[in-house]
Amino acid sequence: MTSPSVFTSLDAYVARCISLSEADFAYFHAQLMVKHYKKKSRLLSAGEICSFEGFITKGCCRVYYLNEKGNEVDLYFGIEEWWVSDMASFTQQKPSNLFIETLEDTELIIISYEAKERLFIRIPAFERMFRLMVQRTHETLMKRLISSFSEPAEERYLSFVAKYPSIVQRVPQHLIAAYLGITPEFLSKIRSKLKAKNL
Amino acid sequence: MTSPSVFTSLDAYVARCISLSEADFAYFHAQLMVKHYKKKSRLLSAGEICSFEGFITKGCCRVYYLNEKGNEVDLYFGIEEWWVSDMASFTQQKPSNLFIETLEDTELIIISYEAKERLFIRIPAFERMFRLMVQRTHETLMKRLISSFSEPAEERYLSFVAKYPSIVQRVPQHLIAAYLGITPEFLSKIRSKLKAKNL
DNA sequence: TGTTTTTCTTAATCTATTTCAATGTTTAGG
DNA sequence: CCTAAACATTGAAATAGATTAAGAAAAACA
Structure with a gap:
């Protein structure tokens, strides 16, 4: 054991x-x-x-x-x-x-x-x-619903990256876009905007 | 008893x-x-x-x-x-x-x-x-998340009316708008558009 | 009953996000 | 190693929905 x-x-x-x-x-x-x-x-x-x-x-x-x-x-x-x-x-x-x-x-x-x-x-x-x-799962889902109602896509993406850094490494971006409820094109735009900022 | x-x-x-x-x-x-x-x-x-x-x-x-x-x-x-x-x-x-x-x-x-x-x-x-x-609650929440990602506000409103007719009667519209994740003004627009259609 | 507060509507303008279309880049398989 | 497929980027045009501001209707209240 x-x-x-x-x-x-x-x-x-x-x-x-x-x-x-x-x-x-x-x-x-x-x-x-x-x-x-x-x-x-x-x-x-x-x-x-x-x-x-x-x-x-x-x-x-x-x-x-x-x-x-x-x-x-x-x-x-x-x-x-x-x-x-x-x-x-x-x-x-x-x-x-x-x-x-x-x-x-x-x-x-x-x-x-x-x-x-x-x-x-x-x-x-x-x-x-x-x-x-189930309660834990439910709490996670609730937070997700709240953030999808309250935060614009850019913030949701940043939260996702902060919360699940390892997933970001492993999962293709168009799937992350689908998770965030936005199009892959828009996620790409968000990312390039962020990149521009942080340089 | x-x-x-x-x-x-x-x-x-x-x-x-x-x-x-x-x-x-x-x-x-x-x-x-x-x-x-x-x-x-x-x-x-x-x-x-x-x-x-x-x-x-x-x-x-x-x-x-x-x-x-x-x-x-x-x-x-x-x-x-x-x-x-x-x-x-x-x-x-x-x-x-x-x-x-x-x-x-x-x-x-x-x-x-x-x-x-x-x-x-x-x-x-x-x-x-x-x-x-909790499982039932979770299922409901999941469906809600799905519909908030997939359906435009008008459809979500119609589903809400179909699913919870009694709540629609009892709850002011601006709160239903808040539930649907839209502004009261936009809900009002949706409703007047629907009314125009159905006549 | 009239008056105040809450709720609902309408319209003009503004913004986040989508869609479409084209191009570039990386990955996987033969 | 080459080619096809999957993935990512970019820009222009379109749209769902937000915002602001004003007024109308309904509900609460005194």
């Missing part, structure tokens, strides 16, 4: 929320599957029922949807220690509107709907852990 | 998520407080720690924040059977950035932080009930 395993970072994540015995951890691990995907793999497509919640241990994913004009709009990017899923689709086992795709070769620990239910029955503390996880 | 009480609608809400014994319900009720507020009462101000999660049994509230320009931006309106709170502030017992205010005379069932913790300890099923509640 003390030697580094695939589960190390996930276990640490869990331990920050709830305390578990060794036996609990073992049962937990038995409910999980480790998956490896190549870059540009599709983990979920709109119309499918999302069959997993995935904790990223290596790599990077994007979660996006297609709007009526056919543009891809990124909801969020996940890197190490993030969960990716379409929670609504997963929880209610109904078809998703979202797409999930890897942007790099990615290692993911996934839990299925049935496994999660088993986990809740056997170790109710996981209800709390997932509640806290 | 079968005669209508203040708790009737909340109990129904809870029962849709988890099943509880009579004794559980009694303990649950003992953790709650019923509050009455006049129209325009302030339930929470930015800077305070949010001390409650409130379930509206009668009336209407708005949850909003002040952006840098000093404009009030509405995050959501709560009517009967909705929860109002600043979840981030409440859960982490840290100062809020939000304001909560009644728009009508309002009856609210509130639970405090301590009472909620007691409840979780005595009846762990409530972890699930609140997890499901």
Whole structure:
């Protein structure tokens, strides 16, 4: 258990929320599957029922949807220690509107709907852990909504860079534009304006 | 228990998520407080720690924040059977950035932080009930973010009217504009344009 | 009831952002 | 290493929505 395993970072994540015995951890691990995907793999497509919640241990994913004009709009990017899923689709086992795709070769620990239910029955503390996880996600989303209403694109971009410097390195700019809710052209303009300023 | 009480609608809400014994319900009720507020009462101000999660049994509230320009931006309106709170502030017992205010005379069932913790300890099923509640809230917020990125103001207004007809009746238009992320003037323009079309 | 305050509308001007189109640059694959 | 594809930049024209300011209508209030 003390030697580094695939589960190390996930276990640490869990331990920050709830305390578990060794036996609990073992049962937990038995409910999980480790998956490896190549870059540009599709983990979920709109119309499918999302069959997993995935904790990223290596790599990077994007979660996006297609709007009526056919543009891809990124909801969020996940890197190490993030969960990716379409929670609504997963929880209610109904078809998703979202797409999930890897942007790099990615290692993911996934839990299925049935496994999660088993986990809740056997170790109710996981209800709390997932509640806290959703609450955190919700808080992040709320802040994002607020900033998208209050701040002009330039500030939102600067905040994004400040908050997720590693994502900026790893994700192509047109996807970041999609995340910020602006066109790639406009992001490019913002960046060149910023560059002009800082010189 | 079968005669209508203040708790009737909340109990129904809870029962849709988890099943509880009579004794559980009694303990649950003992953790709650019923509050009455006049129209325009302030339930929470930015800077305070949010001390409650409130379930509206009668009336209407708005949850909003002040952006840098000093404009009030509405995050959501709560009517009967909705929860109002600043979840981030409440859960982490840290100062809020939000304001909560009644728009009508309002009856609210509130639970405090301590009472909620007691409840979780005595009846762990409530972890699930609140997890499901947050998940639902999260899904709603996600949809809102998607529509604010994808749809022009006119469509967002039409969706809002279609989804929350009762709120449209009860809430002044300039607040709905603030909810949609546009100015009251622009909403007015949209409405007169729509009126012209439909005649 | 009349009066004050809040809410709603209209119009002119201004701005952030989009769209379109063209060009340049980097990356990936054969 | 070369070529195609993906990605990024730039500029001009178009547009959704903001801002300002004024007046009309409705609601609250005394």
